[in-house]
Amino acid sequence: MVLQSLIDERSYEPIAGALLHRIVRFSRALREAGIDANPGRVADLATALPLIDLSRRDDFYYTCRTTLLARNDQREAFDAIFAYYWPPIRVAPDEEQEGGSGSPGEDQSAEPGEEGAPGEPQTISKVFTSTKQDAESADQDDQNEQKQGASTARTSYSADESLRDKNFGEFTDNELDQARRLMEELQHKMARRLTRRTSPSRIGRTFDLRRTVRRAFTTHGETLTFARKERKIKPRPLVLICDVSGSMERYTRALLHFLHTVSHATGSNVETFVFATRLTRVTPSLKRRRVDEALDRVSEDVTDWSGGTRTGEALSHFNRQWGRRVLGRGAIALIISDGWDRGDALLLGREMARLRRTSYRLFWLNPLLGSPGYRPLTRGMQAALPHLDEFLPAHNLKALEELVEKLARLPIRRAPDRRGNPKIQAMFKKG
Amino acid sequence: MTTSTNGSALQAPPALDSVDAILRALDTQRYVADRGLATSIYLSLKLPKPLLLEGEAGVGKTEIAKALSAITQAPLIRLQCYEGLDISHAVYEWDYSRQMLHIRLLEATGAAREAKAHDIFGPNFLVKRPLLQAIEATASGRPPVLLIDELDRADDEFDAFLLEILSDWQITIPEIGTVKADTPPIVVLTSNRTRELHDALKRRCLYHWIDYPSLEKEMQIVATKVPDAPSRLARQVCQFIQGIRRHDLWKIPGVAETLDWTSALVALGVAELSQPEVLSTLGCILKHQDDVQRLRSGLYQELLTDVVESAGVPESGVVVSDTTAR
Numbered sequence: 001m002v003l004q005s006l007i008d009e010r011s012y013e014p015i016a017g018a019l020l021h022r023i024v025r026f027s028r029a030l031r032e033a034g035i036d037a038n039p040g041r042v043a044d045l046a047t048a049l050p051l052i053d054l055s056r057r058d059d060f061y062y063t064c065r066t067t068l069l070a071r072n073d074q075r076e077a078f079d080a081i082f083a084y085y086w087p088p089i090r091v092a093p094d095e096e097q098e099g100g101s102g103s104p105g106e107d108q109s110a111e112p113g114e115e116g117a118p119g120e121p122q123t124i125s126k127v128f129t130s131t132k133q134d135a136e137s138a139d140q141d142d143q144n145e146q147k148q149g150a151s152t153a154r155t156s157y158s159a160d161e162s163l164r165d166k167n168f169g170e171f172t173d174n175e176l177d178q179a180r181r182l183m184e185e186l187q188h189k190m191a192r193r194l195t196r197r198t199s200p201s202r203i204g205r206t207f208d209l210r211r212t213v214r215r216a217f218t219t220h221g222e223t224l225t226f227a228r229k230e231r232k233i234k235p236r237p238l239v240l241i242c243d244v245s246g247s248m249e250r251y252t253r254a255l256l257h258f259l260h261t262v263s264h265a266t267g268s269n270v271e272t273f274v275f276a277t278r279l280t281r282v283t284p285s286l287k288r289r290r291v292d293e294a295l296d297r298v299s300e301d302v303t304d305w306s307g308g309t310r311t312g313e314a315l316s317h318f319n320r321q322w323g324r325r326v327l328g329r330g331a332i333a334l335i336i337s338d339g340w341d342r343g344d345a346l347l348l349g350r351e352m353a354r355l356r357r358t359s360y361r362l363f364w365l366n367p368l369l370g371s372p373g374y375r376p377l378t379r380g381m382q383a384a385l386p387h388l389d390e391f392l393p394a395h396n397l398k399a400l401e402e403l404v405e406k407l408a409r410l411p412i413r414r415a416p417d418r419r420g421n422p423k424i425q426a427m428f429k430k431g
Numbered sequence: 432m433t434t435s436t437n438g439s440a441l442q443a444p445p446a447l448d449s450v451d452a453i454l455r456a457l458d459t460q461r462y463v464a465d466r467g468l469a470t471s472i473y474l475s476l477k478l479p480k481p482l483l484l485e486g487e488a489g490v491g492k493t494e495i496a497k498a499l500s501a502i503t504q505a506p507l508i509r510l511q512c513y514e515g516l517d518i519s520h521a522v523y524e525w526d527y528s529r530q531m532l533h534i535r536l537l538e539a540t541g542a543a544r545e546a547k548a549h550d551i552f553g554p555n556f557l558v559k560r561p562l563l564q565a566i567e568a569t570a571s572g573r574p575p576v577l578l579i580d581e582l583d584r585a586d587d588e589f590d591a592f593l594l595e596i597l598s599d600w601q602i603t604i605p606e607i608g609t610v611k612a613d614t615p616p617i618v619v620l621t622s623n624r625t626r627e628l629h630d631a632l633k634r635r636c637l638y639h640w641i642d643y644p645s646l647e648k649e650m651q652i653v654a655t656k657v658p659d660a661p662s663r664l665a666r667q668v669c670q671f672i673q674g675i676r677r678h679d680l681w682k683i684p685g686v687a688e689t690l691d692w693t694s695a696l697v698a699l700g701v702a703e704l705s706q707p708e709v710l711s712t713l714g715c716i717l718k719h720q721d722d723v724q725r726l727r728s729g730l731y732q733e734l735l736t737d738v739v740e741s742a743g744v745p746e747s748g749v750v751v752s753d754t755t756a757r
Binding site for chain 2: 038040041048051052058059063067069070072075195197209210221
């Protein structure tokens, strides 16, 4: 009705009344779904609407889409909300399949039980709320703390030390909180790279003609000092791909805290993915500053929590969907997994080879590597090993510290100087 | 079916006052667009706002800017982005070596005393880069088309700089003064998503994602761009490519690859995709050794059977509805 009256008048008057109301409500719904339909965009839409033929539903849809939506991966959500607000939606034919396929509900049920997953799909909250065992040990811990109470200040250093060596699998909630503080210290030592952009510098190697000439102005055109410039240094992009399958459960909580800390390192450019049977991008969720909030969001994102592991498939998905988008600019790829893999080992090898070629460095962190006597003999691990630049433990804080040290020591230059890692080769031969 | 470009160049640019007018105008430029894209273009001209185009490689993002420039009969100014792109390559730079030479010459002829600084820092010695060119070109009354290509290749510092230009349309050169655009240029930005663009930048733009075309659209594109391809071959090529896109390859061929391949087959005098020499032309559409191998080991035959089978059905059988596009 409202639409009709607008057409009749053919006026350039801004839209008003029920239509405007509905649009505002529509944009609010979009924002709730995480689509950045901010008031500026809505204003654009309002300006645009009198310009188009409102009797054409498809034009109306496209106008809404082009003004309010700026990310193609949010189109399904956008279409769904659009359909809700303007029910008899008829999207242009070549778009129909977009909305139809892969609705979120379908995906979840598509996961067959043959994975050997635990009997009931483990809810997320379960992973984050401490288990009974945890609670007990936390109690004990509390008592211990009370005993030590008086001398906390004096012993805190050594307390940190013992925490550093403690296996993540045995962490209590309390200890995790303390560990976080130690993790945050790692934020400042990330890998860096040389960019192609220059900035003024006293000691730079390159001569800066532009600034030299401008400086000469102040001395009546006489060049007295030479300005120099050098290439800027920025943090290297980091891509973390973390296994959250059943076998990793003991480590997951602590590792997620680590991922969150790393995501908030100053000026860093970190992309985070988790996988068990399927790959999920959790970068936006981890951007939340408060760790509890961030982890709650992550737990909502992930649907195959503590399921079986299909590393090859997950990496294949990563390589195809995300590799080109996040592995640019000398990114380091870090896989965190115990290597227990139920998927296709051949596929895993192929995808690892691809990952090696598209990243600046490829690291694998294996929590099991910390236990004495562990040998990476599983099929998955053996398939992955030949492609790695580093194979490191990740079972306690000390291991993570070593990782960060390794990252910080990487060259800042562009050319990847990759020699085979003899330690890894030795492990590979043994298998 | 297409108006020759020479013909339209003599006429006044068409009035672009509706989505349909845009579609018609693009058609004269042999650009086959879908309605969604036409709507975005129409609004970006009307509001006016920069148009940000994203999509897989080879779906015609850059072509849009060229077509727009031809339609509006305005110059196309292109800024190709790369990492490290800075003001001296995007906006302006002084031609220092010519300035030095000029000073030496003035000294030699003894004219240095009369020469003033503003001669040396005057327009003669200014090297104008695309953004400044675009702003200056608006003075002619007909806003130019400014194509900022592959913005994702530049670094985020450049996003921030661009943000300022896109909102104010003015550039200050300390030695000369401020140059301001009378009417903003028509701006097309493209990105291949190797980096997420800054949100604030996206906020200033209209956004459109260009998908791979449907089978019908693609056949239409091939017919307009490679007119001498036999329609039977063109149909087979498009069906084959649409089939490939459904498979999980490293690098899925875009429309540009379809056109290359069709031209190559025409040049080789191939009339049927089932001919054996077609195998040696796979390099036109596949750019990864893994993909070529996968096609050679079975997938090629499989796709070919599909194509030949559906081609056996007369005309009506070909119109697999638009929904097959992936």
